[in-house]
Structures are given as C-alpha cells and as structure tokens.
Amino acid sequence: MIELRELTKRYGDRIAVDDLSFTVSPGRVTGFLGPNGAGKTTTMRMALGLGRPTSGTALVHGRPYAQLREPLRQVGALLEGSAAHGRRRARSHLLWLARSNRIPRTRVREVLGMVGLEDVARKMPQGFSLGMNQRLGIAAALLGDPPLLLLDEPVNGLDPEGILWIRNLMKDLAAEGRTVLVSSHLMSEMALTADHLVVIGKGRLLADTPMNDFIAQHSRSRVRVRTPEPDRMREALTRAGLRVSTGEDGTLEADGTEVSFVGEVASRAGITVHELSRRAASLEEAFMGLTGEYVDHRGTARVPDQAEAAPPGPDRDPADVRTERGDR
Numbered sequence: 001m002i003e004l005r006e007l008t009k010r011y012g013d014r015i016a017v018d019d020l021s022f023t024v025s026p027g028r029v030t031g032f033l034g035p036n037g038a039g040k041t042t043t044m045r046m047a048l049g050l051g052r053p054t055s056g057t058a059l060v061h062g063r064p065y066a067q068l069r070e071p072l073r074q075v076g077a078l079l080e081g082s083a084a085h086g087r088r089r090a091r092s093h094l095l096w097l098a099r100s101n102r103i104p105r106t107r108v109r110e111v112l113g114m115v116g117l118e119d120v121a122r123k124m125p126q127g128f129s130l131g132m133n134q135r136l137g138i139a140a141a142l143l144g145d146p147p148l149l150l151l152d153e154p155v156n157g158l159d160p161e162g163i164l165w166i167r168n169l170m171k172d173l174a175a176e177g178r179t180v181l182v183s184s185h186l187m188s189e190m191a192l193t194a195d196h197l198v199v200i201g202k203g204r205l206l207a208d209t210p211m212n213d214f215i216a217q218h219s220r221s222r223v224r225v226r227t228p229e230p231d232r233m234r235e236a237l238t239r240a241g242l243r244v245s246t247g248e249d250g251t252l253e254a255d256g257t258e259v260s261f262v263g264e265v266a267s268r269a270g271i272t273v274h275e276l277s278r279r280a281a282s283l284e285e286a287f288m289g290l291t292g293e294y295v296d297h298r299g300t301a302r303v304p305d306q307a308e309a310a311p312p313g314p315d316r317d318p319a320d321v322r323t324e325r326g327d328r
C-alpha cells in the first residue's frame with residue numbers, strides 16, 4: 001500500500017506537487033493520470049524516497065521508503081528514463097541488484113525470461129532499443145517479487161505485443177493481491193488496464209475514483225443517428241435544445257442526451273431513422289473534459305474529440321464548438 005498525506009513539493013516558486021493525499025490499495029491496478037508536468041513523476045519519486053517532500057509524507061507499507069529493509073523485495077519501480085544502466089551487461093546489472101537485496105541468482109534468469117530478454121542477457125543495455133530498455137527496467141522491478149509495483153510510463157517504447165504483455169502482467173500482478181500504481185499517457189491502454197484512477201493536475205488531486213465512475217462522471221453520453229433526412233433531423237434536434245455534430249460518414253451525433261429522447265424527437269417530427277445508438281464515452285474524453293484547464297502546453301492543431309467532449313462552460317458557448325468543428 002502507498003499512502004500520501006498532504007504531500008507538497010516546491011522547486012523554487014514553482015509547486016510541482018500541491019497538498020496531495022491519496023492511498024493506493026492492493027488487489028487492483030491504479031492508473032495515475034495527469035497532463036504533462038502535472039507532478040506524477042515527482043510524486044512517484046517522493047514515494048520512492050528519491051526526492052524530499054517540502055512538506056507532508058509519503059509512506060510505503062506504512063513507513064518512509066528509506067526505512068524499508070531490502071527495498072527491492074518490497075517495492076518494484078520503473079521510473080521514466082531510469083531503466084537503462086550504462087556499462088553493465090543486462091544480466092550483470094540484475095545480478096548486482098539481486099546481490100544487494102539478498103535475492104537468489106536464480107531469480108535473475110526467471111525475470112529475464114518473464115520479460116523476454118534471455119537472448120540478450122549478456123549484451124550491454126547501451127545497444128538496446130527503447131522497448132528492450134523498458135523490459136530490462138521491468139525485470140529489475142520484478143526481481144524482488146515485491147507486493148507493490150510503481151511503474152512510470154511502462155509502455156513507453158513497447159510495440160503492440162509488448163503493450164499487451166505489460167497490460168496482462170499488471171492485471172495478473174494485481175489479481176495476485178499486489179498493489180500496482182501505473183502512469184501512462186496512453187488513455188486507450190489505461191482504460192483497458194486500470195481498475196481505479198488517481199488524476200492530478202498542476203500537482204493537485206482532481207479525482208480518486210473507480211475507472212467506470214470516472215468516465216461516467218466526466219463525460220457526456222452521445223447518441224448517433226443515421227437518417228435519410230439529416231437536415232430535418234438536425235433542425236429538430238437543435239430545436240429540442242441539443243448540440244448536434246456531423247460525423248465523417250454523414251451520421252449525426254447529439255451530445256449529452258439519451259437514445260430515448262432522440263427517438264421521441266424523431267418520432268414527433270415524423271423523420272425516418274435507420275440507426276439510433278448510444279456512443280460510449282471514452283476515458284480520453286473524460287480525461288480531457290476534467291483536465292483541460294490544467295494543461296500547461298497546448299498545440300494549435302484541431303483535436304476534434306476534445307472539442308466535442310468539452311462541456312460548454314461559462315466561457316464556452318456551444319456555438320464555438322460548432323464553429324471549431326466546421327459545422328454550421
């Protein structure tokens with residue numbers, strides 16, 4: 001278990017982590033999300049005793065990381081950019097780690113097999129691809145068979161097979177009753193892997209909730225309509241107060257409503273409907289809806305789903321959304 005209590009980290013006058021409190025529980029995969037610069041890595045580093053909090057505490061298994069005996073047996077960690085280890089061969093690197101934590105040598109062969117690096121065990125990580133380095137980092141994290149895993153962007157650099165492998169690995173580890181905290185920017189992947197989410201923005205806690213609740217709370221349901229009379233349908237839906245957009249295939253999408261309501265509007269207007277279906281909200285939409293205002297660096301290219309997902313706020317008129325999407 002990880003417990004963060006009122007954790008704060010300042011760099012000069014910049015607050016990287018701001019009064020953050022949450023608990024990561026065993027038996028499930030907890031996704032740790034936030035826009036770039038939100039403070040995820042800083043938080044994970046403090047949990048691992050790699051950075052001193054300005055105030056507050058970070059406890060693993062009830063105590064500060066620095067007080068853990070043979071920490072690799074208690075916590076396995078993969079931090080961004082920390083997987084590669086310069087001049088030692090992959091196997092020697094793991095043997096060295098194992099020795100310092102009284103882990104039997106046989107475990108090194110085991111974890112190299114688990115991550116699929118047996119063939120290159122005697123090679124220098126310098127020549128490894130990004131994905132191989134990630135696998136080596138994951139091997140190191142698994143070395144002590146720890147009950148707690150903390151993985152910062154573990155799918156970074158992995159190919160589709162590798163992504164599937166790490167997804168199943170994390171799920172299996174959680175199913176064994178371990179605590180798994182994982183950060184990722186790949187929302188579709190996170191949606192398939194995490195049971196629970198902790199979301200931060202500008203160092204502050206924004207959500208600490210089961211995955212399904214998060215998507216339901218922070219996104220709006222949409223209804224897709226296929227009709228031979230799209231202009232009349234659009235007009236009827238707009239008159240009913242709905243925001244309507246047109247998909248690339250010419251279907252209409254009504255925002256923030258239910259199938260039954262759209263069906264009634266069509267029926268009252270006497271419009272033929274060929275398809276009426278609910279479009280499930282995605283984690284990505286929910287994430288952008290919640291964290292939009294916490295983004296530090298934003299590009300200027302149009303992001304259609306974000307425009308659709310952002311709820312009309314006080315400074316955001318539905319008309320703006322239509323204009324951005326090019327529908328008038």
Ligand SMILES: Nc1ncnc2c1ncn2[C@@H]1O[C@H](COP(=O)(O)OP(=O)(O)OP(=O)(O)O)[C@@H](O)[C@H]1O
Pocket residue numbers: 011014015016034035036037038039040041042043
């Ligand atoms: N050593 C440091 N010195 C000064 N500022 C830092 C330092 N480390 C992090 N920061 C700042 O703290 C904030 C949080 O950074 P952090 O790397 O923890 O965010 P993150 O959520 O992991 O971001 P990303 O998703 O981009 O990896 C950022 O504004 C970053 O610039």
